[in-house]
Amino acid sequence: MSVSWFRGKDRRALASIGRICAVYIAFFSSSLGHAADNRLVLTGSSTVAPLAAEIGKRFEEQNPSIRVDVQSGGSSRGVADARSGLADLGMASRAPNADETDLQFFTIARDGVGIIVNTNNLVRSLTDEQIVAIYTGKITDWSKAGGAAGRITVVNKAEGRSTLELFLHYFKLKGGDVKAHVIIGENQQAIKTVAGNPGAIGYVSIGSAEYEADHGAHIRLLPMSGVAASVENVRSGSFPLARPLNLISKGEPGAVARRFVDFARSRGVHDIVASQFFVPVAP
């Protein structure tokens, strides 16, 4: 690179480059401004995000002028962003809390949370009381829960994850009660941790667990209260530890958001919902 950039002739060339740049900038900023009107931002639950992203792709195909932007970050973020207006629609993998009456929830699918153990574990089922005892550290060896002797590794989710909320809520536990040995973030990390440890127990979305188990991961889903943990039983509503996947808006959603919500609840996306091992809600 030479220093001759700034000689007279080049300076003129530079000026014309500058003018071209200015034209480009004006062009792109106007097209950006245009795009902003037709941009739909969704943020929230990492469980809903992949589903919303796929639905968004199909929505974009049918509405070429609209861009759907999906960002994950947990249900709490979905609620906060919908409330603050940072997102057009929030995503939450749980039912509304009592203090969320200012928000509208639209259920687009259902998901079940299942208890998983390693395939080498002899235990075939656990009662709710046994699960609570294991997670609170009162049972620390599988021999006390109907399995072969071996130390139990309790896998828990990090604070703020909706799977953790649902789990604690169902078993009437508080966050501080759980005596965890491993704390993880994403479902995949829980599945990998349990698959690699014969004494581990964890809980994850049934959809992802069923998919991984069918594809050779060393995990087994345990039944709850005698009901098998399967996508089928979540659909029928008989599986107790289940949750709705919601889109959230503050008040009435805008025109584009409304169309997206209706689309996400229509039969036209059942194949997408099913392909992600969730359960459609529309008739």
Place this chain on the structure above:
Amino acid sequence: MTLSHRSSSSRSRRDTRLVAAVATAALGSSAIFVLIVGFLLKESWPALSTIGPARFLFDPAWRPTEGLFGLAPMLSASLAASVGAVILATPLGVASAIFCRHYAPPPIGWIHRWSMALLSGVPSVVIGLWGLTAIVPLIGRFEPPGASLLAGILILTVMITPTIALTSGAALDSLPDAYGRGAVALGLSREATLAHVLLPAARGGVVAGILLAAARALGETMAIVMVSGNVVQAPLSLFDPVRMLTANIALEMAYASGSHRASLFVSGLMLTALVIALAAAAWRLSGDRCHG
């Protein structure tokens, strides 16, 4: 456009412009750092002013939603893992640099040097995934749950050994040939030359490399989240699952708000201070006035 434009006065003007451009770029890149520290201070200020720095060190537990903000277990876990990794990686890295320069036949030394350079570029999430599926189950077979301080130390060792090997190698390379030749002329053996002439002469560079590697270990996040278990407790045994400061930020930042969020920024500030201290020490030891 005439010849006069190429006169020496014009050249010095061009020099001035170049100096201005280079200085602007340099100041810009250091301004980014200042802005980051300023941002950390601004975001953590609510917590520092209302909760107070002492409570972050002396609170008995980390339950930010219930008003307990003890970062000490995570700080000690971060330090324990980094120190452990440095203890393991230093002999490995220095030995590999010595092997490369002084013992390996050229083709093998070349291959080894390249594999170190490549290893230093493997993304941490890939190393973490390998740790989660290979190292953790292996440790778990002897001492469940496997996800532990030890797993974290081993993963960090894999990540920082190349750094130490490459910086030590560069430090050895930069020594004047006369040192080695002089030692040979004095009749010193190869071992004595290394131990008493070359390594002491390269000490500054080697130690600077170790400190930079320690800073990298302290700041590592993704791989550590995957292998170290993330339970908030003081590391009393190598097999205890622990949560490091970086992992805490990664796991909770997305869900945190209010004083919880601000206290996560405090832990970020704490990490940055540690890393700055290490980098400053490395800079002093290496004796290089720019880009130690």
